Amino acid sequence: MNTLQQTTPACLHHLRVVSANPDGLMKFYERMLDLKAVPSAKSGDVVMTGPSRAIIVSVQEDGNAPYFAYSVSDALALGQLAERLTVRAVPFERIEDPLFPGGAIIFSDPQGRHFVFGVAARIEGQGAPARLQHTVFQTTELERVTRFFVNKVGFTISDEVVDTDGSVMVVFLRSDDEHHTLAFFRGSRNEWDHHCYETNEWNDIRDWGDRFAAAEVPIFFGPGRHGPGNNLFFMVTDPDGNRLEFSAELQRVTADAEPGVWPQCERTLNSWGRAWVRS
Ligand SMILES: [Fe+2]
Structure with a gap:
């Protein structure tokens, strides 16, 4: 078998959420989930992090799509995953993600949902466990x-x-x-x-x-x-x-x-x- 669990274990790391009311959404996640906005190089998106959780809040406009980002242990594992996708004819692209400084790839499922895989980076913060x-x-x-x-x-x-x-x-x-x-x-x-x-x-x-x-x-x-x-x-x-x-x-x-x-x-x-x- 050649499953993620066996070869390149992956866990959900962060979300990119697109909102028509990003200010209201950010206030909710700040107040209720202990997330804090951190500076991001990518203009337009706000990166919010807390202990072991993070979301990227993006304003609803053309070109901004939600995605779901999973992390693998290191660059070698990400390379193995990219190789698997290539062998199985799944098209993917490289993506700049503010929470995956070690590089990331993005691909779409058959119904157009976007998934990102990158190298795990620890997300710090103070707050209740979640x-x-x-x-x-x-x-x-x-x-x-x-x-x-x-x-x-x-x-x-x-x-x-x-x-x-x-x-x-x-x-x-x-x-x-x-x-x-x-x-x-x-x-x-x-x-x-x-x-x-x-x-x-x-x-x-x-x-x-x-x-x-x-x-x-x-x-x-x-x-x-x-x-x-x-x-x-x-x-x-x-x-x-x-x-x-x-x-x-x-x-x-x-x-x-x-x-x-x-x-x-x-x-x-x-x-x-x-x-x-x-x-
Ligand atoms: Fe559930």
Whole structure:
């Protein structure tokens, strides 16, 4: 096998978010996520960093597209990944990314989402524990994007959620030892579903919940425990409607583990109670 997990483990490092109201978005992430704006050579974008998390906020205009940036350990690993993409006929380009000073590459999935891979750089900052950990999308072409990320990029299927008619509804993909760093839900839209911050323990979930309560940002899903990944979670939204998840106890998975299969039901998505089922 030649998977990311085995050869070039990759973890979600930062996001580039495009906003029509970047000031409002930056205020939210500064106040709620302890992110601070740092100087960036790239004009127009604002780079915000905190402890083990970062976003690049970009104003909504022609030429600015969101992307999702994963880090690998060093330049050698990035070279191996670039070689794999070349062999598998995935076009990619070099990109200047302010948080990947060691160089980075960018490519698109079959539906036009942009993914960046670069050399890990430690992100410093003071604040509550919440490491940027995974991102999830809703897709109208689940089989196509799954094939791309597994066969071309090297992600591994950790778990699938399957409907009674045999249709796969959700695919959880890993690129290192954590249960998922990327996932796709089948749905009627192609949209960003959520991104997730992994905390250290259940008490952190409580503290984050209290912080959002004090700011009158209501939880819209959870708290609960997901079946696939077995993680505790809740979800809130930022001022643009982007969904944020806070998680603890995410399962770790060995490279030789067989993909798991879960039934499509509320209990799979939240064993504690009601679930948000995408449609
Ligand atoms: Fe999630």
